Amino acid sequence: MTRNPSPTATLSAADAATLQGIDGLEQIDLLLPDMNGLLRGKRVTRDALDKVYADGVCLPMSLIGTDITGNTVEETGLGYDIGDEDRICRPVPGSLKPVPWAPRPMAQLLLSMEDAAGGAFEANPREVLKRVLDRYASRGLKPVVAVELEFYLFDRLPDAQGRPQPAINPNTGARNRSTQVYYMEDLNDYRGFTDAVAAACAAQGIPADTAVAEYAPGQFEINLRHRDDALLACDDAICLKRAIKAIAQQQGMQASFMAKPFVEQAGCGLHVHASVLDADGRNIFASGPDAPAAALKHAIGGLQRSAGDCLLLFAPHANSYRRFVLNAFVPLNECWGYNNRTVAMRVPHSDAKNMRIEHRIAGADANAYLVTAAVLAGMLWGIDNGFDPGPAIVGNAYEQTENKQPFWRDAISTFVESDFIREQFGERFRHIYGQQKLKEMRTFYAQVTDLEYEWYLRAV
Structure with missing residues (x-):
């Protein structure tokens, strides 16, 4: 294969400008x-x-x-x-x-x-997403995507049992022990951290626009603005994670995107917001709750039918499955609804022009490229086939639907046998990712845990 000998031929204008802007x-x-x-x-x-x-x-x-x-x-x-x-x-x-x-x-x-x-x-995660986007482009469609990431800030030193513990509040000098969701004082106390992350995002062109104190001590969420280039949206998420981890370490803390660090506290999600533009730049989901657009319903129907096949992409690790518990704002089935955080596919409150789907199944420990590829592939599958999602849930979905308990082993088995995964992402990707997760599962379950000693060593 002939290689281009000129570095300037592949150096984009944006990259050239970055080079010129970094002295020394x-x-x-x-x-x-x-x-x-x-x-x-x-x-x-x-x-x-x-x-x-x-x-x-x-x-x-x-x-x-x-x-x-x-x-x-x-x-x-x-x-x-x-x-x-x-x-x-x-x-x-x-x-x-x-x-x-x-x-x-x-x-x-x-x-x-x-x-x-x-x-x-073909098995490169960024390329997996690119192929899905190519299918949208062939239909004259363009997804618009935004990513939300939840994470914890921990002390760099574990507690006496070797477990993570919330970071010491920079303002009070004490550890936060209570849940103060959306509490502005927590944001003020950690302003040194959030300001440094905001500055890093500005320097790197990452469109972060919202910081929130989340549903557990030391838990935060940083939201990214939507992009009409899903690859760039996922590049943003990958780079934001790196910035958050590095800045936390620099300030004497540890940032973690682990799905469920604590049994008794909220887990960390990766929520993908997605809409679709037609060739004229119109949102094909544009509608209101009283008369949802057909494309919106069909996309949700596709997400429902593909959720089981794609679960391993949304929940890739052993710890991922500890996040799926009742009354923790984590979906336990594939239901949908308007302005409802108890469902898997939430249609957030917005005007008709900005109508979108918020996909809430994935954990923050998942790969943003693969999660977004799975979400967009499921949506397009539903649009192409006209799937019906059934009625929207109004009120508490946990009380109105069957709550499922997913398991890692089952998700792996479903994935490696899935025709949907093979057809949407390719046989080679299915094989490589499936074998990776099988190896991780076997290694994980080969370990003897402290709980096993506590339960069984004397009793049996």
């Missing part, structure tokens, strides 16, 4: 999001950047499918079976950004992995 730039982090949404890659010096743009950078193909502990999953076929081959990874145009929290002038750059022939690697 020393290092660049090259970031490749894996299937778990973890950022892997390399750190290079400024003088190596031109070569990265011209020729790409080599990274092991197995990085895409490593497990949550960073180990190669041989069952994916990306490890020893192919000699742990490298693949060329190329810069994502426009993704070069400054790293304002770094002690020295630094930047970061997202990468996308190629296959052996020089095309896009």
